[in-house]
Amino acid sequence: MTTYTFKIKRFNPSEERSPRWQEFSVKMEPMERLLDGLIKIKDNFDGTLTFRRSCAHGICGSCAMKINGKNGLACQTLIKDMPEKITVEPLAAYPVIKDLVVDMTQFFAKNEEVLPHLINNEIPPERERLQSSHEQEKILQSITCIMCGSCTSSCPTYWADKEYLGPAALLKAYRFIFDSRDRAFDERLGRIIHAQGLWRCHSIYNCVEACPKEIDITQHITEMKRLEVKRFFSRGKK
Amino acid sequence: MRYRLQPGSFAWIIHRISGIALTIYIIFHLYFFSGLKDPVISESLRKLVENQFIKFGEAGLLLTVIAHSFNGIRLILLDMGVPTRLQKTLFFIAALTGGMIFLIGAWPILGGIH
Amino acid sequence: MRKEVFEWFFLRITGVILLAGLSLHFYTMHYGGPAQTGPNWKTFNFIFLLSAIYHGFNGLLGIMLEYVHSRKLQKIFEGVLVITALILVGFGFYILAA
Secondary structure (H helix, E strand, O other), X not given: OEEEEEEEEEOOOOOOOOOEEEEEEEEEOOOOXXXXXXXXXXXXXXXXXXXXXXXXXXXXXXXXXXXXXXXXEHHHOXXXXXXXXXXXXXXXXXXXXXXXXXXXXXXXXXXXXXXXXXXXXXXXXXXXXXXXXXXXXXXXXXXXXXXXXXXXXXXXXXXXXXXXXXXXXXXXXXXXXXXXXXXXHHHHHHHHOOOOOHHHOOOOOHHHHHOOOOOOHHHHHXXXXXXXXXXXXXXXXX | OOOOOOHHHHHHHHHHHHHHHHHHHXXXXXXXHOOOOOHHHHHHXXXXXXXXXXXXXXHHHHHHHHHHHHHHHHHHHHHOOOOHHHHHHHXXXXXXXXXXXXXXXXXXXXXXXX | OHHHHHHHHHHHHHHHHHHHHHHHHHHHHHOOOOOOOXXXXXXXXXXXXXXXXXXXXXXXXXXXXXXXXXXXXXHHHHHHHHHHHHHHHHHHHHHHOO
């Protein structure tokens, strides 16, 4: 057992004017997760500490937060990989509801903008719409997104301009644009190729660093940029 | 906003600052040199260039240009399909080669050894 | 929609032109390269100048649009940038026409 210091950014907007930092000393086993530390604090030190968690196994995306200056999932961060002083903050760029809980309305609104559902008006086959393994591979990485919001909240472009779609929504757009079963290719591209969409990405790679599912988000966005440049030059022809 | 830096975000900050600086520099550069045909202005400019302080400024300009250019090359390569896992490697290659070219380039500007 | 893709692509093209242009420019002005005279050099310098101003001011415009959010202010800044760029092109042509 080693004692770790958790420095947590606390904020209750309905009662406080500005956020404050609070420190807790917690005894932790090396194989425990950061989330266990937060639960210990809530159980033993301060019951008012508020954070989201659900599955605690890196699938629901609820416990995304800024850990030592970098976004990630609390349930996927092992204590043994941490220094003895751990700084925990809510995800940046989203309004704080309380402590580590942020309002993700904006985030999901961006997701809606790119039509996050299959569009195909053809009569469905008797069983499922089939995909070859090659076609599946094309979208394999992008479908593993758990929508935790770590990427969009790590993006300096998004901090500056909340109208920007952000990496998560662009990745979702990719996931359907390159889905062989989808039929709304043009409409989907039309929804992202404006100044506050695809072209706002400046290849900073913070999203790739932050993604707990290790999705190469920038690569996906770049691929769509290249697709659009190709379309630009082939339009006049035919 | 405090967020942990990594080569990609560091390069982005440098790229922005150097880009803004260089564009502002173009304004002064063209403005001053539009007077080059006037012999009096031309003579005073020639004297100015020999000033030691201006020489350091010139070396700084070279560094800014090199930083912006080399990261520019890095970004174009990444746009053309160099995989993301190489973005940091490319950053260090750009910094290293850029730094060497700066030293070689700044030597004659600063006058070398007298 | 077509405007954005063109701008994004052209920013890279002008970037490459600038790299070549700047290398030659530095070589001539600071490291004793041959004087740039003749019509070919003139054409080259015109393209170099236009690339520099396009690249620089488009970059500034992009940064401004990211940090300024009021539509009215955006229009004002855009106007200032475009006018400054045009004046600079004028200055540049005046120097090069000598």
